Amino acid sequence: MIRRILTDGIDAFDLTRIDVFRARGGYEALGKALKTMTPEEVFNEVKASNLRGRGGAGFPTGLKWSTLPGDGRPRYLLINGDESEPGSFSGRMLIEKNPHMVVEGILLAAYACQMAASFVYLRGEFYEGAETLAAAVEQARAAGLIGQNILGTGFSQEIVVHRGGGAYICGEETAIMESLEGRRGHPRVKPPFPTAAGVYGMPTVINNVETIANVGPIILNGAKWFAAIGPEKSPGTKICSVSGRVARPGNYEIEMGTPMRELIEEHAGGLLPGHTLKMILPAGASSACVLPKNLDVSLDFDSMGAIRSMLGSAGMLVCDERDCPVHVAYLGARFYHHESCGKCTPCREGTGWTERVLYRMEHGQGRPGDTTLVEDLVRGIGGRKCLCLLGDFSVTYLQSALGAFRDEFVAHEQGGPCPVSAALEVAVR
Numbered sequence: 001m002i003r004r005i006l007t008d009g010i011d012a013f014d015l016t017r018i019d020v021f022r023a024r025g026g027y028e029a030l031g032k033a034l035k036t037m038t039p040e041e042v043f044n045e046v047k048a049s050n051l052r053g054r055g056g057a058g059f060p061t062g063l064k065w066s067t068l069p070g071d072g073r074p075r076y077l078l079i080n081g082d083e084s085e086p087g088s089f090s091g092r093m094l095i096e097k098n099p100h101m102v103v104e105g106i107l108l109a110a111y112a113c114q115m116a117a118s119f120v121y122l123r124g125e126f127y128e129g130a131e132t133l134a135a136a137v138e139q140a141r142a143a144g145l146i147g148q149n150i151l152g153t154g155f156s157q158e159i160v161v162h163r164g165g166g167a168y169i170c171g172e173e174t175a176i177m178e179s180l181e182g183r184r185g186h187p188r189v190k191p192p193f194p195t196a197a198g199v200y201g202m203p204t205v206i207n208n209v210e211t212i213a214n215v216g217p218i219i220l221n222g223a224k225w226f227a228a229i230g231p232e233k234s235p236g237t238k239i240c241s242v243s244g245r246v247a248r249p250g251n252y253e254i255e256m257g258t259p260m261r262e263l264i265e266e267h268a269g270g271l272l273p274g275h276t277l278k279m280i281l282p283a284g285a286s287s288a289c290v291l292p293k294n295l296d297v298s299l300d301f302d303s304m305g306a307i308r309s310m311l312g313s314a315g316m317l318v319c320d321e322r323d324c325p326v327h328v329a330y331l332g333a334r335f336y337h338h339e340s341c342g343k344c345t346p347c348r349e350g351t352g353w354t355e356r357v358l359y360r361m362e363h364g365q366g367r368p369g370d371t372t373l374v375e376d377l378v379r380g381i382g383g384r385k386c387l388c389l390l391g392d393f394s395v396t397y398l399q400s401a402l403g404a405f406r407d408e409f410v411a412h413e414q415g416g417p418c419p420v421s422a423a424l425e426v427a428v429r
């Protein structure tokens with residue numbers, strides 16, 4: 001079911017204007033929190049809402065905030081707007097079309113956790129988004145909502161908008177801090193986790209753009225209201241970015257628990273006429289594929305995990321019978337090889353090796369035993385052998401495709417043109 005909370009009015013109104021946003025109830029949650037609630041009350045409300053992080057792992061937001069140490073050191077909030085997962089574009093839409101909702105969420109989180117300052121790290125390519133968000137920050141500052149003594153309550157907060165260098169790894173929670181501090185975006189060893197030692201060595205909460213945008217509606221309407229939307233353990237809505245072989249690609253905000261079939265067949269307009277579903281990569285290139293037999297799965301963190309896939313950032317790549325699973329694997333391998341930061345041997349060497357083998361399989365130079373070789377590579381890279389999850393991400397789809405479409409990989413060992421493309425050519429003739 002479509003449920004517009006974060007995207008309400010996004011197409012009909014210019015919500016980049018603070019007057020328009022305020023006329024529709026924007027910044028009321030901030031006023032309510034600062035004037036009638038203590039920071040602890042705001043914190044408890046978010047915790048009670050059961051909000052879970054929208055950046056991929058679905059980690060409970062309140063629980064993350066509660067791990068901040070109370071040792072008097074300055075605390076920082078870092079909003080992750082890197083969004084470099086192929087197929088994910090929900091955060092970009094929020095930043096470009098509803099930036100004040102993000103700003104309001106940041107101010108509320110900063111109040112709840114008593115942050116010294118807040119940073120928004122945007123993907124390097126989000127040039128327009130960075131300008132729009134920076135303009136929203138300035139509008140809010142002019143309205144007395146950012147800076148010193150906000151709304152005369154004694155609460156002060158600065159928001160710094162920072163554009164990254166344009167690398168997928170900069171979305172990883174420790175690499176993002178390295179990059180923000182001006183170094184190359186390489187992951188740090190954990191522990192310490194960011195809430196213990198984050199930006200400039202200080203306790204830091206890292207939250208995704210969509211996660212933080214939910215905080216305003218939660219404070220305005222109450223934790224009970226939010227917790228009652230969708231499944232008990234995965235409440236709220238999720239903006240799903242649907243792309244690929246569907247009639248109406250785009251962002252759709254659905255109530256958690258909505259069947260994937262409804263999203264694809266009703267809201268995204270279904271597959272193109274005459275074509276059949278092959279698979280869906282539900283959380284971008286780094287997720288295990290969902291097969292047509294599982295299309296009725298509920299879109300929430302736990303149900304997606306139960307079918308051995310994930311909701312993640314819900315960047316849904318839809319493939320039909322024209323899409324060769326080996327070709328999809330090759331494109332993914334090329335991406336991960338390019339994006340590997342090179343710190344760990346399995347990821348640095350393995351992604352390159354995987355790309356080379358899949359390239360030759362997909363380009364008519366496959367050799368007997370290549371499928372087994374790729375399976376060995378999957379075992380060699382995956383299974384938490386690397387410093388960060390990029391290594392595992394690079395083989396997640398591949399592993400699932402080898403399980404579901406092994407015959408098609410083996411068919412590519414014979415050399416000659418890709419059998420799927422060749423069959424299509426015959427069909428077209």
Ligand SMILES: Cc1cc2nc3c(=O)[nH]c(=O)nc-3n(C[C@H](O)[C@H](O)[C@H](O)COP(=O)(O)O)c2cc1C
Nearest residue numbers: 053054055080082083084171172173207208211389
């Ligand atoms: C390689 C890699 C890339 C990631 N990219 C992003 C990203 O672009 N945006 C994001 O919010 N989280 C990304 N994450 C997850 C973050 O590390 C982190 O878990 C998230 O920002 C936490 O926010 P949340 O609790 O609100 O979900 C990535 C993780 C990895 C391993």
Ligand code: SF4
Nearest residue numbers: 341343344347386388
């Ligand atoms: S897993 Fe890959 S991206 Fe992550 S730290 Fe190791 S080499 Fe870098």
